[in-house]
Amino acid sequence: MNAKKYKAFPAIPIENRTWPSKRITKAPIWCSVDLRDGNQALIDPMGIETKLAFFELLVKLGFKEVEIGFPSASDTEYDFIRRLIDENRIPSDVTIQVLCQAREKLVKRTMECIKGAPSVIFHIYNSTSPAQRKYTFNKSKEEIIKIAVDGVKCIKECMKDLSEEDRKKIRLEYSPESYSMTEIDYAIEICEAVGNEWGWSKENKIIFNLPTTVECYTPNVYADSIEYFASKISHRDCVIISTHCHNDRGTGVASCELGLLAGADRVEGCLFGNGERTGNLDIVTVALNMFSEGVDPELDFSNLPDIADAYQEYTKMEINPRSPYAGGLAYTALSGGHQDAIAKGFAARAKMPEDAIWDVPYLLIDPHDIGRKYEGIIRINSQSGKGGASFILEHNYGYAIPKAMQPAIGDLIKAKSDAAQRELQPEEILKFFEEQWLGKKRPLEVLDLASTQLEGHDESEHVSTRGVVNYNGVKFSIGGKGNGPLDSFVSALAGTPVPAFNITAFHEHSVGQGSDTYAVAYVQITMEDGKSKWGVGKSSNVGKAGVAAVISALNQ
Template sequence: MKPESIRKYRPFPAVSLPDRQWPDRAIESAPIWCSVDLRDGNQALPVPMSIAEKLEMFDLLVGVGFKQIEVGFPSASETEFNFLRRLIEEDRIPEDVTVQVLVQAREHLIRRTFEALDGAKSAIVHLYNSTSPLQRRITFGNASKESIIDIAKKGTTLVTELAAEAEAKGSKITMQYSPESFSDTELDYALEICESVMEIWQPTPERKIILNLPATVEWSTPNVHADQIEWFGRQLKNRDSVIISLHTHNDRGTGVAATELGLMAGADRVEGTLFGNGERTGNLDIVTVSLNMNSHGLETGLDFSDLPTVREVYERTTRMTVPDRSPYGGELVFTAFSGSHQDAIKKGFDRRLEDEREAAGEIVPWGVPYLTIDPRDIGRSYEAIIRINSQSGKGGIAYILDREHGFDLPKTMHPQVGLKIYNLADELGRELTPDEIRDAFFEYFANVSEPMSVVDYELDHSVGERGEVRCRATITLNGEKQNIEGLGNGPINAFVQALDNAGLKQFNLTDYRSHAVRGGSDADSAAYVQLRHNDETIIWGAGVDPSIEMAGLKALVCAWNLLAAKGE
């Protein structure tokens, strides 16, 4: 902003709480969760969900494990009313799930709400009215504090009467009250109005009231929100008869942090939506808070083990999109483009495999650089973790070749392969797919057969007293055939001697590795040969063939060809 614009704003006042306790606390158990996707989330959609879409979303929320679901504002429209009636009349609400309905503290709306709830086994009636100075002055035309309290008291009196009638017919009704705009309401006034509601409802430890303290607008830093929650809980009468509930928004981008600190400050319950859908910058993202707890070893009662399916249903029914960088659910959150990140991730997975083998079935604590959780635990796959573009490094490319195609490249081969392939990505100006990476590996580093190739070869084992191997081979060099022969302590060494005998050896063989290709054809083997030229140039070549011996010869020839090309 320009300086003249900034001068219109004022700091948000702090809470006087010098002996605050929440900074020394930790979240040790999950709160009560309440999804408001079907109400707060739905109201914020450019195109609200149809009844069929709301039914699908309701079933998704039940499947995830929500036991409290705010299903709408049934007094606001026929669609909302009919949706709740359908849930009840078609017996779609599981026995252990409580539906929640929102209603303003107005008589005709409250009565209509209870009509919609007729026959519900368990329901929360969520009564609210605005309480902040800004709302009192602007929305209610300089209304007095007393008049706002009177609205809440009259609404609670009617809810109490109608709840008794509903309970006489077999329904269980829980009262929830929200001083809307709690986040910028005077704390002593918010406490006064909530206790006025409690005096009418008369909660007990066995029949608690829910006091929902919404950050309807996020005005402050998360620590101030935590101070508000702790202050309120410490001053509240009959605290053991109250469930303190949080309902944060994300105007300042810290809705998750405000909720986590609010739980440390003593809150018992959390309202929010999947992926943070909601007014303006959104409601609390329950997916993030729940998985944050999982990442610290806490069970939450919510199951996001198949997060891609949750995301698919959410995006289809809401027509919203989960941003690529959204925690846990975003397309790119388990993707590393940085070469150093890719290398560390690969090393982390490799070490974890070793640790798990050594643990012999015992649980190994999670620990992979740059990954706070195991992507598999939420239905993501390792194949999506590393992507290759011009910013990638040697480790990431080796990771793709290993995990996707089964080629376990020697460590000292990584730089040569990595440099070539990420230069290719740079030339193309785009990301390379795993198949393109494999194809580039074969084009530049495996089974390269020009200018030399092996046409035929024959091995005689256990030759002479020392049991050596004789290699007779037919090769083509620059299109011309020639026969070569050599004797060595193994097939590769014998072939090297054959090249030496033919005057084609200007190198030393300094490394050789081989393995079966994991995940490929059962008959495929891979071999890797490192050659050092007389001028100290070092080159790696790879060979792939059903025969392990032939794979080794192809690797040697490949490395010879790459060395010859480098010398041109």
């Protein structure tokens, strides 16, 4: 790897920058480019019907500006846009955006396509970087500026045929493509020329879109360029500064966020970061990052799973399971320490008001806010800790495992996962738990048992228990008295070879509702040698659940 063939891009000559101390406090103007920039990056571009469905999704999410295509590029693009217009599919508060190179023939074709649209952003561009000027166009700086200005002139000429009302419906966006690799003062110079030709207006602001067409430096340099541009461009109050970040260095989201701090007003991007090479900016991530800090993004991602499913259906692209917010593993904890902290956080939150500030460990936002479910938050493998399996048992199946018993369950489930060499599903965790603590019949099994309430006895002996047990294959008749069914059963075992023990912890709760309610008891017994064992019992009778828990403990 020869690093000497590369060099750092120059810094922006900015002094006294202000963006590092700022915060994002409101949503920008969002523009989805899924149907154009995202679509051109697909192996199999979307057909008209799919694009219509995608457009409806974007409108439903709250986008007020949508770049819908490049009408001069193909008949499919042209016909799709005409369908939107002719079938009145564009809401009155939504502006469509069309892309066009700054060339007369293409501008005329595009202008023809958008006739009748309620509101249009006419987006023209030409590439401006030294490499593009040298290799692609073989033109000077002045000639590249002329291309941009001539494109604006052509748009204005074509608009002469429109009515006064229709002319007011068209706004201009200009992109110095490859802005990120263009000398900053030259980028400003070409934008000035475009603005002078189009005309500066506070009522109909020109959009200067400043793309990291190739992300080639750290996000702070992009932010410097935005602040520098905003401070140098004339008629700043007549300009909307737009970001259009790509992700070649993996920091597209950071570049966008820092660009907003630096004064950008508008964001172009795609759902889930679709786009050329490593993708465009992921609008979902930027919007939900704002949401996580209490800023309304003004986009509705409250049902993110359905949005993700639709996106994957339309684009045939997959969302990485580690993607922020939408990834299948975004709310999954495999580490034992993480699992334990999440479980405790949820337990504490259950006692708080619904609008309490969110602070559950390891979870940036409440998954419920974006339509995710809690069931999949903790998943279990051989690296999971004591709390993970217990969390699954409680939240999926109602077993409120005592904290002191959780290590025993954690050890069992980790051993099972290690043996299987894979993650365990919740139903497997339940199966192993119930096999270990509810299903064992040896060495002690109750064959017959009855308890009787005694009258006229002191409180220490008001229940009598009689029955038959099988211990290590031998039947024993038992009998005893105590202050309840559990105490009298323990007393009755004294006449058998069952080792002596004391009950050192007891917990119980109910599971289910109505006629399906069961009592669940958890008992810790301590043997004469000091070793402790846990048992679990489940019964429709509270007393029997405790007895079953003692038997379960003795069978461990």
